[in-house]
Amino acid sequence: MVLLNKGDCDLCGRTYRYSLWHAGFGGSSYAYCEDCGILATFNYSNPILSTLPPLSALNLEIDSAWEPFLHPCTCGGRFRKGASPRCPYCQVPLSAEYAAGHIERNSLGAARGWHWQGNWSGVYCIAIEDPDIPGELRQMFDPVLQGEPVKTKKHWTQMFSFSR
Numbered sequence: 001m002v003l004l005n006k007g008d009c010d011l012c013g014r015t016y017r018y019s020l021w022h023a024g025f026g027g028s029s030y031a032y033c034e035d036c037g038i039l040a041t042f043n044y045s046n047p048i049l050s051t052l053p054p055l056s057a058l059n060l061e062i063d064s065a066w067e068p069f070l071h072p073c074t075c076g077g078r079f080r081k082g083a084s085p086r087c088p089y090c091q092v093p094l095s096a097e098y099a100a101g102h103i104e105r106n107s108l109g110a111a112r113g114w115h116w117q118g119n120w121s122g123v124y125c126i127a128i129e130d131p132d133i134p135g136e137l138r139q140m141f142d143p144v145l146q147g148e149p150v151k152t153k154k155h156w157t158q159m160f161s162f163s164r
């Protein structure tokens with residue numbers, strides 16, 4: 001069971017639901033699709049990842065050196081370093097600064113002095129709910145070319161979610 005929090009788009013004002021995930025918790029790197037903004041996570045337990053160029057840092061956004069080895073997103077876009085999550089309604093890249101308002105409000109840790117990282121490349125990544133499929137996060141797991149990309153719920157238990 002994944003706990004979802006509510007956020008809002010600074011452009012269209014609509015509310016979406018998301019899950020914030022600490023990449024270090026599951027032992028992963030991640031990237032967003034440059035076209036539709038969905039999250040791809042790459043779990044280090046997948047042996048295929050050891051065939052890719054070594055990363056400069058773990059538990060963060062991927063290095064651009066990985067981009068040629070990644071399977072395209074289901075929308076046909078590419079997972080790229082520097083891409084941002086997008087509003088599921090108006091498709092505009094979400095502002096990491098604006099998101100601080102609801103992310104910190106939704107976070108239990110904020111009361112203890114935790115602050116949102118303020119970008120889409122740090123240790124926290126965000127998966128946003130598909131507005132057409134309530135409860136389903138828009139996310140791909142290990143979309144690496146040598147293997148088949150899978151979109152399942154089996155890794156959800158690894159997600160670290162702030163909610164209340």
Ligand SMILES: [Zn+2]
Pocket residue numbers: 009010011012013014087088089090091092
């Ligand atoms: Zn929007």
Ligand SMILES: [Zn+2]
Pocket residue numbers: 033034035036037038073074075076077078
């Ligand atoms: Zn996409």
